Amino acid sequence: MVFYDFEVFKYDWLVVILDMDNQKEHVIINNSSELEAFYQEHVNDIWVGFNSRGYDQFILKSILCGLNPKECNDHIILKGQSGYSFSGQFRKFPLNNYDVMQNIDRGLKVFEGFMGNNIKETSVPFDIDRKLTDEEIEQTVFYCRHDVEQTVLVFIERKSDFEAQMELLKMYNMPLSYINKTKVQLSAEILGATKHNYDDEFDISLPPCARVEKYTDVPEWFMNPENHTYKKGNKANKLEKIMAGIPMTFAWGGVHGAKESYHDKGYFINMDVGSLYPTLDCLYPEYCFSRSVPEKGLERYKEILRFRLQLKAEGKKKEQAPFKIVLNGTYGAMKDKFNKLYDPRGANNTCVFGQILVGVDLLERLEGVCEIIQVNTDGILIKMHSYEDYDLIDDIAYEWEQRTGLSLEFDDYGYGEIFQKDVNNYLIMDEWGHYKSKGAYVKGLGTLDYDLPIVNTALVDYMTKGVPIEKTISECNDLKEFQQVKKISGKYDCIFHGGTFSTKEVRSKTGSKRKVKVYNNDGITIKEKCVRVFASLNHPDGTLYKKHSITGGVAKIENCPEHCFIFNDEVNGVTCPELLDKQWYVDVAKDRLKGFGVTL
Secondary structure, eight states, X not given: OEEEEEEEXXXXXXXXXXXXXXXXXXXXXXXXXXXXXXXXXXXXXXXXXXXXXXXXXXHHHHHXXXXXXXXXXXXXXXXXXXXXXXXXXXXXSOOEEEEOOOTTOOOHHHHHHHTTOOOOXXXXXXXXXXXXXXXXXXXXXXXXXXXXXXXXXXXXXXXXHHHHHHHHHHHTTOOGGGGGSOHHHHHHHHTTOOOOOOSOXXXXXXXXXXXXXXXXXXXXHHHOGGGXXXXXXXXXXXXXXXXXXXXXXXXXTEEEEEOSSEEEEEEEEEEEXXXXXXXXXXXXXXXXXXXXXXXXXXXXHHHHHXXXXXXXXXXXXXXXXXXXXXXXXXXXXXXXXXXXXXXXXXXXXXXXXXXXXXXXXXXXXXXXXXXXXXXXXXXXXXXXXXXXXXXXHHHHHHHHHHHHOOOEEEEEXXXXXXXXXXXXXXXXXXXXXXXXXXXXXXXXXXXXXXXXXXXXXXXXXXHHHOOOHHHHHHTOOBGGGGOEEEEOOTTEEEEEESOOEEXXXXXXXXXXXXXXXXXXXXXXXXXXXXXXXXXXXXXXXXOXXXXXXXXXXXXXXXXXXXXXXXXXXXXXXXXXXXXXXHHHHHHHHHHHHHHTTOOO
């Protein structure tokens, strides 16, 4: 296995490669013969990179083909084109490429920041219009090496994903080159899908087993041709209504509803449907499953679901992982017009079936028997009036399960306590002190999303142990716990630290006058597009702004302290300086706590 990263300039290119098997580093600069020799020696290895599926593999192949890597770079970066369309010659050079990057990622630098590592960037501009000097080459190699080392760390954090994909290749006897495919592409291959185009995306059906007696307007909304669109104007097309005392939203992506800013104690039960979408696909394939999959593929899908549920019942979490890739990826792939599983009618029917059966049918059975706390596409959280109602709730669930073919998993919290901001942000603690949390504000942060961790810790400790917010924050002296990692997207040119605005009068095209605020360009320009910031007691330290690359407009970076300092060096093991404004973090934590129904 080798890890690699390319840097490309107009007149220079270089690559840093870490050969993990032989524990050796290779730095190749403007030497295509040396690169080709290394490629031939390691053509059967797995090449790992960050965004290598979308970028680095094509730079490698362009050099091997004798093409200009800068032209390939510009084709991908500036023109926004796929590397596959740059040259048909790329097929001559197979590559077992594995990309650590996932669709939701914001970039390697963000992960480096979360991990507490150095996130400084090279001062060598990538649009430099001349050959690099020896010093510039040396600096570029230094930062490229750093990025490859960081890619190794991200890979280690996500090793289970790699192992799951490798296991799938072995199970279904697929070539190693398929490691370059996304999870949903792998799913399509395993199920034997063939690409088809469909024009019946909104040929909607309703689950034949459903009992809808009170809220009949919900299925009617889905069947109404006027609602067979994802947007109305610039807004998402959705049905909003009050059901069982809570605001509910039905749409083409799912249902959700919850008591907002809610804090209470009582007898809570969470009822989740096990593997809802895969089960619906198996129960109602004529409506919900991709028609691009042959009968043999459907039987394989059913077999995968049965085996995965068996492993789940046996508590074998790691062994489930490969099967979850196929089961969970199929629904999303049905909406991807570039995937062989593409069949948007199947995806829409799957989503509608789930909403009707859980968000309407099951809710109707429970309404009046208990208090509905929150609803989503695959589950309902309820509060019983008394624990003596448990058997009644269980009987309702049993009837629903027998009729629908779906299975409900009960989480019994005994006499518990809940803090709920909305359906996507809550913490619920059971009678015995164990808790479950969901959402950015209260989830347990990992190595790759370690942003404002002290605030999460303060909220969770208050909710679960009654520890005052001020105590948690004031007693912490680890600077990393207070970090915020901010990155601007490609829409913006640069970050400004501090600076002022002036009011300017401008005239519109119609001749009317209006006043606008204009940045005075008196802040400090930051060369990095990703920074680590902390609240500052030094009031001359300003906030952070970003400059739009097209309009030139300057706007504040979201949720940034009014006074902050930047620390892009490694922060692991660094203690808090006196400059750190801990009160800012206390205020943020208390403000967030209000959203969970608690005011201090």
